[in-house]
Amino acid sequence: MKSLICFGLGYSGMAVARRLSSKGWQVSGTTRDLATWEGGKTGILCATFTGTSPMHGFAERISSATHLLTTIAPGPDGDPVLNHHREALLGHAGRLERIAYLSTTAVYGDHGGGWIDETTLLAPGTARARQRVAAEDAWREMAGNLGVPLDIFRLSGIYGPGRNQLVALGAGTAKRINKPGHVFNRIHVEDIATTLAAAFATAAPGAVYNVADNEPAPPQEVVGFAAEVLGMPPPPEIAFADAEMSPMAREFYSESKRVSNRAIIDHLGVKLAYPTYREGLTALAAPLGTKDKP
Ligand SMILES: NC(=O)c1ccc[n+]([C@@H]2O[C@H](COP(=O)([O-])OP(=O)(O)OC[C@H]3O[C@@H](n4cnc5c(N)ncnc54)[C@H](OP(=O)(O)O)[C@@H]3O)[C@@H](O)[C@H]2O)c1
Incomplete structure (x- = not known):
């Protein structure tokens, strides 16, 4: 065993x-x-x-x-x-x-x-x-x-159950900070x-x-999609220069890259259940009572 x-x-x-x-x-x-x-x-x-x-x-x-x-x-x-x-x-x-x-x-x-x-x-x-x-x-x-x-x-x-932008929107803590060119997986x-x-x-x-997933994307786009899934207006966009944030969040915004996941797919044969944030957030927003509820 x-x-x-x-x-x-x-x-x-x-x-x-x-x-x-x-x-x-x-x-x-x-x-x-x-x-x-x-x-x-x-x-x-x-x-x-x-x-x-x-x-x-x-x-x-x-x-x-x-x-x-x-x-x-x-x-x-x-x-x-x-x-x-x-x-x-x-x-x-x-x-x-x-x-x-x-x-x-x-x-x-x-x-x-x-x-x-x-x-x-x-x-x-x-x-x-x-x-x-x-x-x-x-x-x-x-x-x-x-x-x-x-x-x-x-x-x-x-991200996943309990830790996602839907939860942040529900709690009123989601922000759409726009730093041009900033993407991550x-x-x-x-x-x-x-x-x-x-x-x-x-x-x-x-x-x-x-x-990593298949689609690096700007964080504000993901929050916007989460709001759309919930049928609520997205939080207003804030320019990076005007945003108040913790040192850890500032560290996060200091780096931008697109991560290739070819190795897990080609060498390990992984089939991602959630290839992009769209599948992930849509599943997480599924009706209460499913295992994927936010
Ligand atoms: N969050 C992200 O988006 C992200 C992205 C990339 C990589 N990572 C890294 O991936 C790993 C897993 O992330 P996660 O979000 O699953 O982490 P997590 O939920 O915070 O879990 C970390 C685990 O490590 C334990 N732990 C933390 N510090 C410890 C210490 N000093 N001594 C003993 N135990 C300690 C925690 O104990 P408790 O059970 O008591 O909490 C918990 O069981 C972490 O190394 C994280 O830094 C995270």
Whole structure:
């Protein structure tokens, strides 16, 4: 039986965990706070890992795991999982067949709206993106030491149930900020799960995959479409120069690129359920009672 341990059973981690669990995998993982963790009724085993000390019982858990996934972003001190489990991994991961690391397309930096793929040189333009490149390298080193293939999944902007522009419009927080030339890709969380399941089912030596939809688009266009789907007027457009935003949002607007997803389609055979934001948002706006409600 395949057995996954997932560091960070958050939004994407839970989508992957649920998908593999439904295929008969044994799945366990971590959260920072069991009291607020939302997977309680899923049958997925969850332990606490806050990034400040090792996960309790890790050696035992990893010794029976065939697959390891980590979704936890690095910090200034490095990758929290490796910081606390390096020795235990080297000592107890004897059954491990595959490691998967969720990264971000931010590692490519700004491309002025140009196309990039997995062969594009990394040019991280922010401190967080540089930490991410360092974390990818640290996992490469660990995978090399273990002799286990590593797949790195560089994700575009994640959306799905509970996390989308329809929700933001409903909450009155959606903005249509126009920065001419600014585009980015999105990826539905269920398509992330599809991509990881496809990678785990493929006997490859380990690779880097961009996980993105088919259509890079300006954010204000996506908010406009979401408003159309809901039959409400779109929020007024705000020029980028006039927009008030958090430092993180400003960082987001500092980079623009079009991400090619050819590799997941050609090499992993992924068929995206939501090839563009239009299919994704339309499904999310489907009547209440469906699994895709916003
Ligand atoms: N959001 C995006 O659009 C986007 C785009 C590209 C890449 N990414 C990256 O893709 C990955 C998955 O994203 P996501 O949106 O699914 O993330 P998420 O919902 O925030 O889940 C992250 C998981 O990691 C855990 N975690 C976070 N910091 C931790 C720490 N210092 N120590 C221990 N555990 C920690 C969280 O614990 P809790 O369960 O306690 O919350 C959660 O389980 C992240 O690395 C993210 O940075 C995100």
